[in-house]
Amino acid sequence: MDQVNEIILEVEQTLFHVEKSLLAAESSYFQVMFYGGFKERTLHQIHLYGVKKECFQTLMDFVNSGTMNLNQGNVTDLLETADFLDLRQAKQFCIGFLVHEIRVSNCLGMMSYSQQYGCMDLYESAFYVAVTHLPELIYDNEFDELDKETLEVLLQSNELHVPSEDIVFNAVMKWVMVDSTREKNFEDLVALVRPAFLSLSYLDVLVKRSQRSKGLDTYTRLLQTLNTQPPKTWRTMGEVMSTSRAYETLYVLGGKHENEQELHMYLPKTSTWRTCSPLQRKNLTQYAVTSVGNLVIVTGGYFRGDFVWYSIDWVLIYDSSNNCWTDGPPMKMSRHYHCALGVGLHLYVMGGSTDEGIIADVESLDLAEMTWESRSPLIRPVERAAAASVDTKLYVICGRDENGEVYSGVQRLNTETDVWDVITYSPMPRYDLCATVLNGILYTIGGKALCFDLCTGKWSEIEEECLNRKFFMGCCSVNGRIYLMGQRRAGVTHDIPSFVLYDPYLDICQVVDAKLPCPLPIRGCVTMRHYDVWP
Template sequence: MGSAQEAEELDPQAEVVADTVLEVGGRLFQVSRRALSLHSRYFEAMFFGGTRESSEHHIVIRGTDAAPFQALLEFTRTAQVLIGQENVTSLLETADFFQFDRVKLLCEKFLERELHVSNCLGLMAYSQRFAFVELHASAMNVALTHWGDMVSQEEFKALPKETLMQFLRSDDLFVPREDVVFDSIMAWIMEDPATREKDFLDLVAEVRVAFLSLSFLDILVKRSKRPRQADTFCRLIRRLDSCPPPSWQNVALRPYTGRSYDTLYVLGGKRDKEQQELFLFQPKTGTWQACSPLQRRNLTQYAVAAVGSFLFVTGGYFRDEFVWYSVDWVLIYNCLSNSWLEGPAMKKSRNSHCAVGVGLYLYVLGGSTDEGIIAEVERMALVDSEWESMSPMVQPVERGDAVSVGTRIYVVCGLDENGHVYDGVQRLNTETDSWDVISFSPLPR
C-alpha cells in the first residue's frame, strides 16, 4: 500500500503531535505532518509521497507569507477560519498554493456574498484563476443584469474583446432597450479607438437590430449623413451603413427575441398628497426603482393599463376645491424617458372602470359617471391617438377586473347598477367587436 494512503488511514482522533518545523515567510512553525496532510493534498504529497522533504524535519517554503499560512494552521486545529475583505485575497492564494480545498471553498462563498456591481467584472476574471465555477456564474449574472451600470466601470473599459462578445451574445443580458447594447459597444471602442475600431463590425453584429428603437436608428442615420464629420463615431456609423454585418441584412440570422424582461409598475399613494408615487420592480434583478411621480392631487378611482412602452392613467374621481366629479383625463407615462404627458381626453368621463391594453390599442370599459354605472366601451389606437366607441358590455359594472389574453378581453365580476355583486365573466372579441358572457364566477366579488 502506498505511503499517500497511509496518511489517510491515520486516526483523526489521535493526539496531534508536532513533528516538523516549517519555515514560511521568515517565521518558524511547529506542525504535525498528519494534521496538515488531512487538510492539504500539497502536504500529503510532501510528507507521504516519497519526496526529499518526507525525511526532513526542517523545511523552508518560499513565496508565501506567514500570516495567511498561520490562518491555515489554525484551521487544521479548529476547522474555522476568519475571512474578511482585508485578508481574503492572501488567504485564498495561500490556500490555493497549499491545496486547502475547504478553505478555498469558504473564500469563494465569502466573495459571492461580497459581489456588487462595482466589483463583479474583477471577481469574474479572478474566479477563472481559481476555477471557481459558481463565483464566475454569479459574477457574470450581476454584470448581465446591471449592464447599464457596467458601462461606467473601469473594468468594463478594459474588458477583452472575447469577454465583451460573451456578454453580448447572452440571452440573459438585461437592458431596458437594445439601444443600450449598441451604446455600450461604442463606449468600449471609444476607450481605445486606434486598436479597437477593427472590432466594431464583429461586435455590432451581436446587436439585435430588430429591437433597436426607431428614434435611435433615426439618430444613427442622421449622424452618418452629416457632411465634414470625421470623428470616430460618424466614421464607424458610415462603415456600418456601407458594410452591415450579415445579421443586419439576413432576417433568418437575426435572433427572434429581445433582451428586455417583464417589469412591474406600481402607482398610487394618498389622494390628498401633491403626487402619486410610481415605482418600477425588476423581477430579473429583484430591485425596486423610483420613477417620476404622477403630479395629481385629489385623484382617486382611476384605471391604469400598459400599452407598448407606455402606462396610461385614465379617468378617475377628482375633487376640486369643493366638489367631487368624474374626469375624462388621460395621463401617459413614457417608460423609456421616465416622463409624463397628457393624452387625448376620453369620450366619456368615468371612474372605477377597467382599462387594459390589446396590441397597440388601449381599451377602457364600464365604470361610473356622475349619473350612474355605464356599459360604454371605448378604445384609443397608439398610432393616431384618437378615441372611438366600441360595443357596450352586456352588463354595466363598476369596480370589475379586466385582463387581455390574445385578442380577447375578459371582465370579471364587478358591481351592477343596484350595488350588487355581478358574478358573470364577460368577454369581448376585439376582432369582431362582440360581447358574450362565458361563465359565472364560483366566488363572485
C-alpha cells in the same frame, strides 16, 4: 499529538507543529509532500517557501476550527495562499466572502481575478452581476478597460438584461471609441447586437446621424461603415426568426378573499403593471403560488363553503402564453399554509396544514404526465414556512411546527435522490418569513434581513434601514434584483401596498413608484422567465 503523525513546518523562521494526516486530508499539496515519493516524506521539519507566516497561521487556525476572520485587507492574500497550498475548503471560504463583496463597480475585476485563480463560483457570480447591470456598468471605469474577448462574452449572452437592445449598441460604441485602435473590432462586436430589437426611435437617430456629410466624427464614421458594410447577422435578419435576450417578469396573485383573485404581471423594463386573466375563485385564502416554465400554479388553500372553512386539494394552472386558467389534477392531500416550488417539469408541495393539523407530507406533480407521486416527508412538519429553490435543491425555511412553536431549521430536499437534510438554523427564526435566492445567496426577510451563503454555510445580516424591523407579504428575485411587496405592520391585518426594490450590487433600497395593484396574500408572488420573438 502523535509523534509519528506530527511534523514541523517552518514559515518565515516561525515553526508550526501540525498533524500530517489532517493537512493531507485538506490538501493534495500536503498529501504529496507527506506521503508521496519525495524526500520530504522522510523529513521531520520542512521549510515552506513563498508563504507568509500570518497567512499560514490563519489558514492553520481554519483547518482546526472551520472558520476565519476575513476582511477586504486580508482575503486576497489568504485566498492566494490557500490556492498555492491547495487548501480547498479555506479557498472556498474566501471565495464566499468575495461573492458577498461583489458590486457593479468591481464585478469585471472579480471576473478577471477569479479566472487567474480558478475560482469558477466567483466568476459565475461576478458574471451574473455584469450581465444583469449593463446599463450601470458601461459608465464604470472598469468597462472602458475591458478586453475585447470578455466584452464579447458579455454581449453574446442570452442572460444579458437590458431595458432595450439600444443599450447594447451604445455599449459597443462606447467601448470602441475609448481607443482608436479598437475600431478594427467594431464589426465583430456590433454583430452581437440584435438589430430586430433596437427601438424605432433609436434607429431613427442612428440613421440621421449616419447621413451627415461634414465634420465626420468617429461615431458617425462607424455608423456609415455599418450602413455600407453591415455584419452578416444584420443582413440576414429578415430570413430567420430572432429571439430577444431572456428577461424575468413578476406575477402577483391577490385581492380580498371574498372576491375572485386578481392576477397582475409587472414588467421591470417599463416599470408598469399589466392585468391578466383573474382566478375565478372566491372565498379562497392561504394557498401557495409558484411558477414552472410559463405556468403560474396555485395549489390548495383554505376555502369557505356554504357555512365553514376547510382545506382543499385544488390545482389551478395559469398559462401565460394564452392568458387563461385551467384545472389541474387534485393533490393527494388537501392542505393550506403549505410551500410549493417548481423544479424542471415537476411541481412540489411540502408541509402545511390539513383540517386535522400540521403535516410533513410532500408530493410532486409531473406536469408532462399530469400525475401526482408521494415523496419523502419533511424532517420537521411545518406550516407557514418560506421556500426557495436552486437547481435541483429545494429549501424550506423555518415555519411553525406541530407544537405551535417557531422552527429555526432550514430543510433541504435533493430532488434527484429524494433525501431531506437540515443544513443550518436561522439566527432569527420566524414563521411567515419571505425568502428568495439571488446569485447563490439565500435571503430571508422578516424582522431582520439576513442572507445565507449556500456554499460556505455562513449567515450575515443585511444592514439596510428600509429592511430592518420590516415584514413583507412577498419577495422575488427578478433580473438580478430583489423586489419586496406588501409591507406589514403590527396591529394591521391587511398588507400595506408598498413595493420596494433592493439591489445588493448597487447598494440601493428604495420604494418603487409602480404600486401594487391589489392586496397581496403571504408569498403570493412568483418570477417567470420570458423571450420576445421577431418577426
